[in-house]
Amino acid sequence: MSDIQITLPDGSTKSVPAGSTPIDVAKSISPRLADDALVARVNGDLYDLGRPIEADAKLEILTPRSNDPDALFVYRHSTAHLLAAAVMELYPETKLGVGPPIDNGFYYDFQRATPFTPEDLEKIEKRMWELQAKALPYARIMTEKNDGLSKYKEDWMKCELIQEKADATFSEYTLGPHFIDFCRGPHLPSTGKIKAFKLLSVAGAHWKGNEKNPALQRIYGTAWFNKKDLDAYLAKLEEAKKRDHRKLGQELDLFSIQELAGPGLIFFHPKGGRVRKILEDWMRDQYLARGYALVYTPHVMRRDLWKTSGHANFYSENMFTPMELDDAEYQLKPMNCPGHILIYRDKLRSYRDLPVRLGELGTVYRYERSGTMHGLLRVRGFTQDDAHIFCTPEQIESEVVNCLEFAIDVLKTYGFDSYEAEVSTWDGGASGKYDGSADQWQLAENALKRAVESLNIVAKVMPDEAAFYGPKIDMKLVDAIGRKWQLSTVQFDFTLPRRFGLEYIAEDGKAHQPLMVHRALYGSVERFFGILVEHYAGAFPVWLAPVQAVVMPITDRQLEYAQTVAKKLDDAGVRVHLDDRKEKVNLKIREAQLQKVPYMLVVGDREAAEGTVAVRNRKHGDQGAKPVAQFIADLQALVESKAVTE
RNA sequence: GCUGGUGUAGCUCAGCAGGUAGAGCAUCUGACUUGUAAUCAGAAGGUCGUCGGUUCGAUUCCGACCGCCAGCUCCA
Incomplete structure (x- = not known):
């Protein structure tokens, strides 16, 4: 040899x-x-x-x-097989679907008449550990396609997969006497290598992700190389639960969703409203400072408009159904762009007017399917910080650069240090599913790529991921516990300018079609608010906190002094609350802590006599006494710098 | 929309093999004048998600619907 x-x-x-x-x-x-x-x-x-x-x-x-992601993937894939092997031992009548590794773990899809219960999961997990202890080998077998099909005739899903994916000869992996799986592999040498995993949940899924296909039961699990990593991941899940904006939104009295009003529709309570005003004011001020004009457009408009824009056709399943009014049909707006376009089109534009930047905090309504709503993150009514830029081909690159700089400023301002960018491009026109000319796509895609380069943003290019109407760049932020959230988007649109016949008169005296860019930086104000709640775990930085300080007199002897302190703070623009209840300071402190108020100002006889406040910070505890004016100045400095630490 | 789970006082939850419900916190009243995470006592508060069925009787069993949760699908 x-x-x-x-x-x-x-x-x-x-x-x-x-x-x-x-x-x-x-x-x-x-x-x-x-x-x-x-x-x-x-x-x-x-x-x-x-x-x-x-x-x-x-x-x-x-x-x-x-520390290789592929190794972890194989490890998790093998854990998925271990799960399936345990299920087949316990419930032999079960049919197997697919069982891939995913971020943080794996799942396996099963078809079985009775649903898996949490008790079943415990049983399955126990059996998995038993199989783990036996150090069963993952054995690779090569099979002829025809043999394979007859071998799996009991398992219709596997047969379908083999029909579709298998070569003439394909690989299978066995695990123990009861489990064999059509699988490309590779796998670990034996179950003994699997050291740390946990089954997490069972949920519904459809065969091949198509809801017309039969429903399956999907068991999710997580798997790690060692117990320490597993525990760290489980702790992260716990942490995420604690930060859940729906829970904090109720505890901190920020917002609610009312059954009587309908799902996916948000009520901002006074405290949430106070924070939201800051987000909105900041954004509007930025618009004005950056050369955008602020506009307002109606919430309902004639259906004819939505026919012209095309939404009545390709977006209709996301729109609230039309209402009849004076023999005409009206429809709630799912997007702001047509409104902005009407303003652009309301007069003849010269190239000298461009770029025209129209911005609005526009509330839109979209019909989301009933099972898809999620707190503030996925709703039926939301407010976009939406702007549309109409410009000449020469202007697009600098416009894109401006948008991206603006987007990065948003991230920095709100305390997000890391982010990712994705440029979504077309398929070169091969499929015909994209609108617009090759020239337009090339111009726009090049502008996006050059803008990204000039700002030194690392961006992943995502071929064939563009919207049908134009290429785009999306920004994703990474939050305090490492989760990614899609935020800003800058999108070209070749369709709407054509549909609405937009024009400007160029230097050559002829009418040309302007380029149009959609861009939203918060994305949705509601959603951004939710992300902030989770990022800060409800403890908003001082400049955003709905209540920045609570004044707490110890006895009603200091009530009058406490009132003058509160008034001074209020006059200085501090969001202050006077807790004048006849309660112990301990209770007042506890409640303010739980409400995550940044500063608690205890005033007793000493402070009243000296004109000070005893400052307690929510994170650092007792800071000692300070003159009132000093406290105000310190707090104002934090607000001014939008500090995230205090 | 689909699969599974779930819905008891403002909140968190207990209870009921079918005989119309209970705790803690919050609320109200009273007492306590209190120095950095819960003072004490009393009172009040629920058509047990909605509608229908079974039953002498339903919060409990069954069905439909609505909401919520975990996913699927979709997405800002």
Whole structure:
């Protein structure tokens, strides 16, 4: 048998007989490596440790310490198989769907007449650990397609997959005596390598994600290389639960959703309203400072308008149904763009007028399917910080740059340090599903890419992810606990200017069609508000806090002094509340802490005599006494700098 | 919309193998004048999501609907 050359990651080579497996090589390097090995990467492809290598190759042995996302994926995929094997032992009549790894874990889809209960999950998890302890091998078997189909005749979903995806010969993996799965692999050598996992939930799903297909039961789980990582992840889930804006929204009395009014419709309470005003004022001021004009457009408009814009056609399932009025049909607006377009079109525009930037905090109504609403994040009525820019081809690059700078400013202002950008482009026109000319797409996509470059933004290009009416760039922020949220979007639109026949008179004296850019930076004010609540866990920075300070007299002897303190703060523009109840300070402090008020100002006889307040900060506790004027000045400095620490 | 779960006082929750409900907090009243995370006592508060069915009798069992939750699908 001839030898082959194996090149290792450090550049060294090893000569081994052809047909050697990665685990053979690992053993020859060190027993410990062989022991830790999970999976191999051979010339960039993932291989089972026991799969022979036939020719010269680059080899990398992946272990938990490799910190390699592919290794974790294989690990989670194998855990999904472990789940399925346990289910098949306990409930042999179950039909198997698919079981892929996902971010943080895995799932497996099953079809079974009776639903899995939480108790079933416990039973399954217990069985999984039993199979884990047996260190069962994941064995790879090669099968002829025809044999495979008859082997899986009991499992219609697997047959469908084999029909669609399998080559003439395909791989399968067994795990124990009761489980075999059509699967590309690779997998861990044995269940003994799986050290930390937990089943999390069972939820409905449809075969191939199509709701016309049969409903399946999906069991979700999470899996990690070790218990510490698992515990850290579970702690993160707990933390996310604590930050849930729906829970905090109620506890902090920020907003509510009323059953009598309908789902997906938000009521901002006084405290939430106070914060929202700050967000809105900031945004409107920025619009004016950055050369946008503020406009207001109606909430209902004739259906004819929505026919012209095309929304009555391609967007109708997202619109509230029309209402009859004076023999005409009217419809609530799902978008602000047609309104802004009507303002643009209301007079003849010269190239000298461009760019025209029309901005509005426009409340739109969209029909969302009943099961899809989620707190403030997914609603039926929401307010976009929406602007439309009409410009010449020469202007688009600088307009895009301005939008992106603005978007980054939003992130910085609200305390988000990290973000990601995605440029979504078309397919080059191959499918015909995109509107607009190749010239337009090229112009716009180049402008987006150049803008991103000039600002040193790292952006992923997403081919064939554009809207049908134009390319776009989306910004995603990363919050305090590492979650990503889609926020700002800047989108070109080649369709609406044509549909509405928009024009400007250029230097050549002829009418040209302007380019149009949609852009929303908060996205939706409601949604952004929700993201802020979760990011700050309800403890808004001082400049955003609905109540910035609570004055707490210790006894009613200091009531009068407390009132003068509160008045001074109020006069200085501080959002202050006077807690003049006949209650103990301990209680007042506790409640203010729970309400996450940044400053508690205790006033007793000493403070009254000295003209001071005893400052307690929600995070740092007792800060000692300060003259009232000093406290005001300090707080104003925090507000002025929009500080996120206090 | 689909699958599964769920819905008891303002909030968090207990209870009921079918005999019209209970706690803590909040609210109200009274007492306590209190120094950095809950003072004490009393009172009041619910057509047990809605409608219908079974039953002598339903908050409890059954059905439909509505809302909420976890997902699917979709998306700002």
